[in-house]
Amino acid sequence: MKLFFLFAFIFLSSLYAEDYEMGHGLTLSEKLHIGAYISADYESSNDKKQFRLDDVAVLAYGRVLPELSYLVELEATPFYQKNYTTGSEDSNQRFYYERAYADYGYSEMFNFRAGKQISPIGYWNLEPINVLRDTSSDPLYSYKMFPKFLTGLDVYGYANESATLKYHVFAQKNNNLDDDTLNITADQFFAFSLEHEISSEISYGGSAGNFVTKDKEHTNFVQVDGKYDIYPFVFQMEAAYNSNDDTIQDEQTYRIGGYGQGIYHINIKHALIGRYEYFHDSSNSQTNNIGVLGYSYRPIYPVSLKGELQYNSDERLNKFIISFSVLF
């Protein structure tokens, strides 16, 4: 209920704020900016026809000192869903901490982020919400290979004077803040990542690390990525390998996953998207090859309407998804 009032406050405030622009949030002061986003989708496959009001989220951030800033994001997901095949309905109106961290900027080379944050790995993981993406769905790679979130410390900065090589070294050795919705509930996570910008348009990088789940599964992973972004074309790829020691069942398994995605912007509002994904899991000898064809329409950038067809090598998993999302 508190969040309902916060949403109402953001919406009503925006109506009266002279300089409010959709997608930029509301600036109350340098110490407090607030924003919100929602997304909804409809999925149709052989197994189910389902509507979800997937994300309902609010965020607040600001700079309290020249060197110190913070961000808090609360999210309910899935806020509401209805399966038209089975007739079942579900709702989750509990808002949990999606992110909650403080940033301390010491220099160009050393900065510190402490708290629950997005794991700084690759491109997809850093833009995890529907409205910022170009497809409604996420590739399997994005949630099967490493923890998407970290409740710990990230030391980051530029490793060279020209500010083209960015590094992150991050660590967690504690419980997560709100682990109900995590893709992997690791309570130990140590990794590093590097990203080299050749130019504003071309970059590449990689990361490697280790995490231990609450079930005491030890997993090592290595990841690579690359991006070419020259309007009207964007091409990006990411791939990762992880190997997993299950100390309870005393077996070793591995996964390989990755995707390549191309986007052609017909104009600033319309875009066509093609994606190929590969995923293999040795624990169940399962391999998926997935092709995605998508279309994105943004009447304005923070309002996104998308549709996509997914063709899976396991035909039972073929699906059609449409989504609507807004960043306030």
Next chain:
Amino acid sequence: MMKLHYIDDVKVIPINTSASASIRQEFEKNILQIDRQRLNNYWIKQHFQGISPPVTQPSIASIKMFIKNVEGTIGYIPKEMVDPDLKVLYEF
């Protein structure tokens, strides 16, 4: 987009003028080399990351005043408004 936050250990404070000002349009075209709509999209993505756009000042005179009084401030003003108290980094 490559970014620097510090110059010689001084935190950089970028400053903009109003969106309709012709000098801002020239700055975006010649220095940032990006059109307004794509720049807007960039700042929307930054908003989700908890980063807000540069502070906006309503006039060139107030930008000049800000630069003179706040260490680390970087902005753009017409050449004819430059005086010896300001350090010119680049002309366009």
